[in-house]
Amino acid sequence: MRIPQLDRRVLYMMLAVVVAIPLLVNVPLPPPAITPPTRSFYETIETVSADPKTKDKLVIVSCNFGSGTLAENLSQLEATLNHIVSKKMKFAIFAFNDPQGRDLGGSTAQRIADKAGYKYGEDWVNWGFRPPQGIQSLLKAMVNDLHGALGTDVKGTKLSTIPVMASYKKADDVGLIIEFAAADTVRYWIQFFQRAGTAPIATLFCPTSVMANEAYPMLETGQLQGMLVGLKGANEFETVMKQPGFATRASASLSYSHLLIIFLIVLGNVGMIQDRKRQQGATK
Amino acid sequence: MFQAQHGAALYTHLAGAAVVSVILFFALTLVPTKLRRPLIMGVTFAAGLFYALEFFWPVSGPEGDQKNFLTAYIKPFSDITTVLQSFALGLGVYSLVSIHMRKIARSQSGWAYSLVLVVCMVVMVIAHIGKEYIKAPWVHQLNEFAYSGLMKSLDATMFSIIAFYIVSAAYRAFRIRSTEATILLVSAAIIMLGQVAIGQAITNGIPNEGLTANLRVENLANWILKKVNSPAIMAIDFGLGVGGLATALRLWLSLERGSYFEEEL
Numbered sequence: 352m353r354i355p356q357l358d359r360r361v362l363y364m365m366l367a368v369v370v371a372i373p374l375l376v377n378v379p380l381p382p383p384a385i386t387p388p389t390r391s392f393y394e395t396i397e398t399v400s401a402d403p404k405t406k407d408k409l410v411i412v413s414c415n416f417g418s419g420t421l422a423e424n425l426s427q428l429e430a431t432l433n434h435i436v437s438k439k440m441k442f443a444i445f446a447f448n449d450p451q452g453r454d455l456g457g458s459t460a461q462r463i464a465d466k467a468g469y470k471y472g473e474d475w476v477n478w479g480f481r482p483p484q485g486i487q488s489l490l491k492a493m494v495n496d497l498h499g500a501l502g503t504d505v506k507g508t509k510l511s512t513i514p515v516m517a518s519y520k521k522a523d524d525v526g527l528i529i530e531f532a533a534a535d536t537v538r539y540w541i542q543f544f545q546r547a548g549t550a551p552i553a554t555l556f557c558p559t560s561v562m563a564n565e566a567y568p569m570l571e572t573g574q575l576q577g578m579l580v581g582l583k584g585a586n587e588f589e590t591v592m593k594q595p596g597f598a599t600r601a602s603a604s605l606s607y608s609h610l611l612i613i614f615l616i617v618l619g620n621v622g623m624i625q626d627r628k629r630q631q632g633a634t635k
Numbered sequence: 636m637f638q639a640q641h642g643a644a645l646y647t648h649l650a651g652a653a654v655v656s657v658i659l660f661f662a663l664t665l666v667p668t669k670l671r672r673p674l675i676m677g678v679t680f681a682a683g684l685f686y687a688l689e690f691f692w693p694v695s696g697p698e699g700d701q702k703n704f705l706t707a708y709i710k711p712f713s714d715i716t717t718v719l720q721s722f723a724l725g726l727g728v729y730s731l732v733s734i735h736m737r738k739i740a741r742s743q744s745g746w747a748y749s750l751v752l753v754v755c756m757v758v759m760v761i762a763h764i765g766k767e768y769i770k771a772p773w774v775h776q777l778n779e780f781a782y783s784g785l786m787k788s789l790d791a792t793m794f795s796i797i798a799f800y801i802v803s804a805a806y807r808a809f810r811i812r813s814t815e816a817t818i819l820l821v822s823a824a825i826i827m828l829g830q831v832a833i834g835q836a837i838t839n840g841i842p843n844e845g846l847t848a849n850l851r852v853e854n855l856a857n858w859i860l861k862k863v864n865s866p867a868i869m870a871i872d873f874g875l876g877v878g879g880l881a882t883a884l885r886l887w888l889s890l891e892r893g894s895y896f897e898e899e900l
Binding site for chain 1: 639698700702706709710712713716717720721723786787788790791793794798799801802803805806807809810811820824827828830831832833834835836839843851853857860861864865866868869872
C-alpha cells in the first residue's frame with residue numbers, strides 16, 4: 352500500500368486535535384517516572400528548608416521568562432512556590448532578562464502567597480525588573496550589598512525599609528537560588544553570585560525543555576543541584592508533591608504530541624523507502 | 636561611594652550632571668582626529684582593567700566581608716553601565732522610529748507595516764510608562780488591553796506556532812538517509828519517549844532495579860542526556876569560552892579589526 356503525501360494543513364490539524372483534546376477532556380495517563388534531576392530538585396529544597404544554617408535564609412526566585420514559555424515556566428514556578436511556602440521559607444521575586452517575568456512572577460507569587468497566608472513585605476518581596484545589559488555588574492554589586500545594589504522593590508519602596516529584607520543584606524544571607532528561564536540565564540548566577548560569599552549557594556534551574564540540554568553538564572559538575580526539565584519536569588514535581596496542577600493535565604497533550612511526531616517521522620521514512628524502491632524498479 | 640539625593644539636591648545634581656555632560660560632549664568633538672583612537676583605546680582599556688583588577692587583587696577583612704580597594708566602586712560602575720546601556724536603548728529607538736517614519740513619509744513599499752509598528756510603539760509607551768505615573772483609569776485600561784491582552788497573547792501565540800513547524804518538519808525532513816541520520820533518529824526517538832509518561836509506560840514492566848533497569852526508556856534517555864549529550868555540550872562550551880576570552884581580550888586591548896576599528900574617526 353502506498354503512503355499518501357499528507358498536506359501540511361492536515362498535519363497541523365492532527366497536532367491541534369492531539370494537543371487540545373487532552374486539555375478539554377480528562378485523558379487517563381500513567382504517572383510519570385521521577386527522573387534524577389527532578390528528584391534532586393525536590394530534595395535540595397527539603398534539605399535547605401531543614402538545615403539550621405540555611406532554613407531562615409532568603410530564596411531568590413528569578414523569573415526570566417515571558418508569555419511565550421508560560422506553559423512550561425509558569426507550571427514550574429507554581430509547583431515550586433507551593434513547595435517553598437509549605438516550608439515557610441521567605442522569598443524574593445526578581446527578573447532581569449524579560450520584563451514580563453516581573454509581572455508573571457509577581458502575580459503568581461501574590462496568588463500563592465495569599466492562599467498560604469504570606470504577607471507582602473513580611474514574608475516575601477518583589478525586587479522587580481533590572482535591565483539585562485548591566486546584570487553582570489549588578490550581580491557583583493549584590494554580593495556585598497543587596498539593599499544598595501537593588502535600591503527599591505517593584506513598588507518603589509526602599510529595600511532597607513521593607514521588614515523581610517532587614518536581615519537579608521548580602522550573598523551570605525541567601526540560602527537558595529531558583530532560576531525559571533527560557534534562556535541559559537542561570538549562568539549569570541553561577542558565574543557572579545553562587546560562590547561569591549563564604550559558602551556556595553544551592554542553585555536550582557527550571558528551563559524550557561529545549562534549553563535543558565545545555566544545563567545537564569552543570570548538573571554533572573555540581574554547579575546546579577537540581578533541575579525541572581520543562582513541562583515534563585513540572586509534571587514530575589507535581590507528582591512528587593502530590594499536588595496535581597496544570598502540568599499534570601497538560602502532560603497528556605505533551606505525551607500524545609510526542610507520539611504523533613514519532614509516528615509522522617516513521618510515516619515519512621516509510622514513504623521515502625517506498626518511493627526509493629519504486630524508482631529502483633523503474634530503472635531496472 | 637555616592638549617596639542618593641532627594642528633593643532640591645536631586646534636581647541640582649541632575650542639572651549639574653547635564654551641564655558636565657554637555658561640556659564633555661563638546662570637548663570630545665574638539666579632540667583632534669588623530670587623538671580620538673588613542674582616547675577610545677584608553678577608555679576601553681581602563682574600563683576593562685577595573686573589573687580585572689577588582690577580581691584578581693587580593694582581598695582582606697573579616698570572612699564574609701572581604702574586600703579590596705576597588706570593591707566599593709562596583710556599585711557605581713554597575714550604575715554607569717546601566718546608564719550607558721540606556722543611551723544605547725535611546726539610540727536604538729531613535730534609529731527605528733526615524734527609519735520607519737521616513738518609509739511612511741515616502742510611501743515606500745510596506746509603509747503600512749511601518750505605520751502599525753510606530754503606532755504600537757507609541758501606544759505601548761504611553762500605556763506602560765503612563766500607568767506608573769498617571770492615575771486616570773483609561774491609562775490602566777489601555778495598558779491592560781495593550782500589554783496583558785494583546786502583547787502577552789501574541790507572544791504566546793507566536794511561540795506556540797513552532798510546534799506546528801516541528802510536526803511538519805518531522806514528517807518532511809527527518810529522513811534516515813545515512814548512518815549518522817539513523818543514529819540521530821534513534822536517539823531522538825528514545826529521548827522523546829523517555830520524556831513523556833506514555834513513552835515511559837512502554838517499559839514500565841521492566842524492574843527499575845539491577846541490570847535490567849538500564850533497558851527502561853527513561854533510563855536510556857537519561858543516559859544519553861548525561862553521558863553523550865553532556866560531554867558534547869561541555870566541548871562546545873569550552874570552545875565558546877576560549878573564543879569568548881580571545882574576543883574579549885581583542886576588544887579590551889583594541890586589537891579588534893573591522894569597520895569601526897579601522898576607519899579614521
